[in-house]
Amino acid sequence: MAIAVIAAMAFANSIPAMAQDAQTDTNDQAALPPSPPAQATPAPATPSAAMPGYGIADFMRTFAGVGIIGEMNSSETYGAVQQRIGQYTAHAQAAQYGDDLSHVRDNATSYVVPAHVTFELPGDGNTLLKVGGAAIYARGNESAPTDQDSDGYNFLAEVLRRIAPNQAIGVGFATEVTDVDLKDSGGHIDSRGTGVRLDYVNRLSPTTGLAVRAIVLDGRDVTGMPGIPTARQKWRRYFTEAKLMKTLDHRNAGFVPEGWFLRPAVEAVYQASRGYGSNPAEDENYGFVEGSLRLEKQEFRNWHFAPYVEAGLIREFVQDISPKGQDAGNDPTVLYSKIGGSTRLGGHGRLDLYYARRDGAKGIYNQQTINLLISIDI
Numbered sequence: 001m002a003i004a005v006i007a008a009m010a011f012a013n014s015i016p017a018m019a020q021d022a023q024t025d026t027n028d029q030a031a032l033p034p035s036p037p038a039q040a041t042p043a044p045a046t047p048s049a050a051m052p053g054y055g056i057a058d059f060m061r062t063f064a065g066v067g068i069i070g071e072m073n074s075s076e077t078y079g080a081v082q083q084r085i086g087q088y089t090a091h092a093q094a095a096q097y098g099d100d101l102s103h104v105r106d107n108a109t110s111y112v113v114p115a116h117v118t119f120e121l122p123g124d125g126n127t128l129l130k131v132g133g134a135a136i137y138a139r140g141n142e143s144a145p146t147d148q149d150s151d152g153y154n155f156l157a158e159v160l161r162r163i164a165p166n167q168a169i170g171v172g173f174a175t176e177v178t179d180v181d182l183k184d185s186g187g188h189i190d191s192r193g194t195g196v197r198l199d200y201v202n203r204l205s206p207t208t209g210l211a212v213r214a215i216v217l218d219g220r221d222v223t224g225m226p227g228i229p230t231a232r233q234k235w236r237r238y239f240t241e242a243k244l245m246k247t248l249d250h251r252n253a254g255f256v257p258e259g260w261f262l263r264p265a266v267e268a269v270y271q272a273s274r275g276y277g278s279n280p281a282e283d284e285n286y287g288f289v290e291g292s293l294r295l296e297k298q299e300f301r302n303w304h305f306a307p308y309v310e311a312g313l314i315r316e317f318v319q320d321i322s323p324k325g326q327d328a329g330n331d332p333t334v335l336y337s338k339i340g341g342s343t344r345l346g347g348h349g350r351l352d353l354y355y356a357r358r359d360g361a362k363g364i365y366n367q368q369t370i371n372l373l374i375s376i377d378i
Contacts, residue, residue, distance in 0.1 A: 051164065053125025056118065059162060060377055066209030067245045067263060068201045070352065072170075073375050075114040075134040075154070077241060078215075080358065081271055082152065083108055083138045083367060085286050086180065088321035090146035094184075104146055106331070106365045111137040115374040118160075126162040130170070140183060152178040156197060170199035174215055186226045193219025193237065207247045215239040221281060233281035236274050243267040249298065263294040270318070288316045292336060302344045310338040314358065331360030340371075349376040 054062075063069050087106045094101060116132030133155040140147040158172025174197040180189040195217035202210045216238055223231045249261040256262045270287035274280075292312025299306035314334035322330065340354020352373040359366050 051126065051162075053123075054162060054165070055125040056120040056128055056377055059126075059128060059160075059168070060118075062166065062203055063168065063201055063209070064350075066203055066207060066247050067265075068203065068209040068211050069375065070350070070373075071209075071211040071243055071245070072199060072201065072213070073114060073116050073132070073373060074371075075112055075136060076356065076369060076371055077267075077269060078239065079110055079112050079134070079136040079138070079152070080367060080369065081239070081269060081286065082136070082178070083110055083150070084365075085271065085273075085284065085321060086138075086148060086150060087146060087365075088286070088319060089282075089284075090148055090182070091322035094146050099146075101146075104364070106146070106360075106367070107141040108367045109139050109141065110367065110369045111135075112369055112371040113373075114371075116156075116376070118375070118377040120378075121159075128160040130156070130158045130160055130172070132156055147183040148180055149183060150178055150180040152176060158197060158199070160199070166203040168199075168201050170197070170201075172197045172199075174217065176217065176219075182225075188224050190222040191219060193217035193235075195219075195237075207252065209245045209247075211241075211243050211245075213239075213241045231279070233275060233279050234277040235281040236276060237271065238273075239269075239271045241267065241269045260295060260297055263296070265292050265294070265312075266290070267292070282321075285318050285320050286316070287318045288314050288334075290314045290336065294338075296342075299344075302346050305341045305343050307341040308339070308354075310336075310356075312336040331362045331365035333361040334365065335359045335361065345376065348378065349374070351375075 060069060087108070091101060091104065112134060113136075114132065114134035116130055118128050118130045121127045121129050133153065136150075136152040136154070138148075138150045138152075140149055154174065154176035156172050156174050158170045160168055160170045162168045173194075175194045176192075178189075178191040180191070182188065195215065197216075198214045200210075200212040204210055216236070218234075218236050220232060220234045223233070243265055244267075245263055245265040247261055247263050248256055250256050250258045253262065267290045268287070269290070271285075273282075273284040275283060290312055292310055294308055294310040296308035297306045312335075314336055316332040316334075319330070319332065336356070336358055338354055338356040340352065340356075342350055342352040345351055350373070352371070352375075354371050356369040356371065357367070358369075
């Protein structure tokens with residue numbers, strides 16, 4: 001995981017810092033405002049001169065314009081990964097007890113509500129503090145004998161530091177709590193984890209952005225099943241996500257309708273969990289790659305709704321939690337779709353509401369997500 005993050009940073013650093021737009025809001029679609037003034041472009045940092053202080057407004061318009069801020073604040077992918085791993089784990093456990101999985105269907109609905117507030121810290125104007133978290137509720141449906149419901153909450157306090165006009169890093173404290181009800185067996189899992197989160201973002205060009213995230217958590221699970229002694233297990237989780245995005249509008253891609261922008265993206269996600277201690281949890285590996293395309297209306301006015309649609313394809317490249325070939329719930333190719341909209345919050349943030357689906361190509365795996373994202377900068 002660390003190698004992947006370092007490699008992404010090295011690739012990003014090899015590309016020169018380029019000009020950035022002058023739109024003054026955290027709305028992701030502000031990448032391509034009409035006729036940005038040339039003076040809004042910060043001069044590249046040089047070894048002989050200290051980087052000037054840009055402040056929070058410039059930070060937001062620089063990185064939000066190519067989709068980076070929205071990606072940093074989103075918990076959708078992380079929540080979907082935890083839900084999918086939970087389903088695969090339920091398959092493996094049900095198989096151990098001899099349950100018939102030939103007709104299993106993984107159907108779940110997730111409700112995700114992330115909220116973040118970002119402040120500028122005293123000093124040179126290049127250091128910010130982001131505080132926030134997310135509530136993630138997942139409800140299983142018609143997934144017997146592996147049906148489960150879960151309530152998860154995570155919290156983040158992260159310092160963001162602008163290390164170049166087009167690059168920033170983040171280091172923060174992260175913690176999460178998850179309670180899982182195994183509806184068919186009557187069991188319950190109480191999970192707690194604490195650790196660190198690392199972020200690296202780079203605006204590679206006026207229309208291209210890279211966002212890399214790594215989360216390392218140290219935690220424990222307490223599992224209770226009817227008629228079975230309570231089990232306590234320790235684990236260490238490593239989550240890595242990297243996303244490369246391009247933003248196009250009618251000025252640089254004539255096929256894009258005027259007043260709209262198009263954002264193709266590629267993403268790789270990998271999570272490893274390693275058990276340790278006298279009663280370790282099972283080791284787990286899960287990862288996928290995704291390609292997506294988003295079409296969104298350009299809207300630069302406050303409190304005006306900007307609709308968007310998005311579609312993509314997900315392909316798992318590793319899943320060793322539930323045995324392939326033996327588990328009918330294995331559905332590694334997934335179609336992704338999303339519809340929603342966003343609005344600028346008076347020049348100091350963004351509200352994003354959308355509905356997303358993940359539908360397995362075999363029709364075995366179906367997950368729908370309702371997400372309400374609130375981001376405020378002060």
